Amino acid sequence: MMSFYLDYYPGYRDKETMKVIRHESLGIYIYANPRNKREQNFNEVMTEKAEAIRCRRFESVVNERYDFFDKYKLKADFLEYYRKQLRKHDQKWEFVYLHFSNFVHGKCTFEEIDIDLCNKFREYLLSAKKLRRNGRITRNSASGYWSTFRGFLKILYRNGMIKTNVNDFLEKIETEDVMKEALSVEELYKLAETPCKKPILKTASLFSCMTSLRISDILSLCWEDIVDYSAGGKCVHIITQKNKAEDIIPISEEALGLIGYNSEKKGFVFKGLMRSWTQIPMKEWIRSAGITKNITFHSYRRTFATLQAAAGTDIRTIQSIMAHKSITTTQRYIKVVDANKREASKKITLTRQD
Incomplete structure (x- = not known):
């Protein structure tokens, strides 16, 4: 038997793998x-089929080189392409992918990605059920998922996977103010x-309250990440799991004593900690402490910001520690303490002060 190969000269770069392709087996x-x-x-x-593939490949290369839109891209599996991108991004991308897959019932080509379909997905998100628990996703979650999806559409347009910059014609989902506990x-x-x-x-939770670390960073924290701080003492020096940004805390x-720090230790600081424990086990512990608030692990990060602000720490310092790009984000975390509100209410009076 003989097989068909395509030879490319001088070769072209596959944008998916970034490899230069010079030979391709057709499997015929x-x-x-x-x-x-x-x-x-x-x-x-079989020769006719091989020739048809050769013509199609040649057309694709010409389209790529001279900026014509490749019609065969339109027929490609959008969900398959989306799924391959997940490993490059955080868990929110996976949630958005799963919701979109549910929305289109597991089938979608690039050709179908238009303004109408995207707006229908927007409507779907506003009433979508949670993926892993009962109930519907919150409006703020829907807003975050929608923003992530729109960001993906921008990438698709920039990479020439879709013809129209659909994102320009889509309205964002406005968030709503909600009571966030600390x-x-x-x-x-x-x-x-x-x-x-x-x-x-318990140790991880209290450590988060004292450092503002997210659960993702708590789970990945290693003893080697605790290093000497330039201003004295120790600090956590990490690349955050969520934003992939450098953070020095x-x-x-007291926090070092809490975790039993020793410079000789290696590996994970909270070895054995399971993310699932932040649900039932953590809530049982919080209730046993007589706390009735709806506390999540992320509430510890908000606790850090709130208590630091109440203690008089400058908001810019809090922003730096929490690795927020915008101070607006930090402001959303800070809950003004009731005592501070009471003092503020006394500062405006109609009575002359001697």
Whole structure:
């Protein structure tokens, strides 16, 4: 048997793998020495198919080189392409992909990606059910998912995968203000004094309150990430899991004592900690401490910001520690303490002050 190959000269770069392609096997085989009419007919049919593929490949290369839109891209599997991009991004991308896959019932080509379809997906998100739990996703979650999807559309247009910059014609989903819980100083004391069935969960939670680390960074934190700080003492020096941004967080001696820091230790700081423990085990621990607020692990990060602000720490310093690109983000985290509100209310008076 003989097989068909395509030779490219001088070769072209595959934008998906970034490799220079010079040879391509078509996976088509013919008889080297056909012995009868049937084998001759088989060779003719396979040769025609190989020629059709050669013409299609040539057209694609020309379209790529001279900026014509390749019509064969339109027929490609959009969901398959989307799925391959997930490994480059955070978990939110996976959630958006799963919601979109549910929306289109598992089938979608690039040709179908237009303004109408995208707007229908927007409507879907506003009433979509949660993927892993009961109930519907919040409007703010829908807004975040929609923003991520629109960002993906921008990438597709920039990479020549779709003809129209669909994103320019799509309206964003406005977020809504919601009550976001944080622990008070007294509640933090209670939590520190209350035993937890998962001791490492308690340690990680309190450490997050003292450093503002997200659960993703807590899970990936290694002893080697705790290094000398330029201003003295120790700090956590990491690349955050969410934003892939450098973050340097000074650590107090109390926080170091909490985790049992030792410069000789290696590996994960919170070895054995499971993300799933932040659900039922953590909520049981919080209730046993007499705290009735709806506290999530992310609430510890908000607790850090709130208590730092209440203690008089400058908002720019808080922004730097929390690695926020915008101070507006930091402001959303900070809950003004009631006592501060009370003091503020006394500053405007109709009575002359001597």
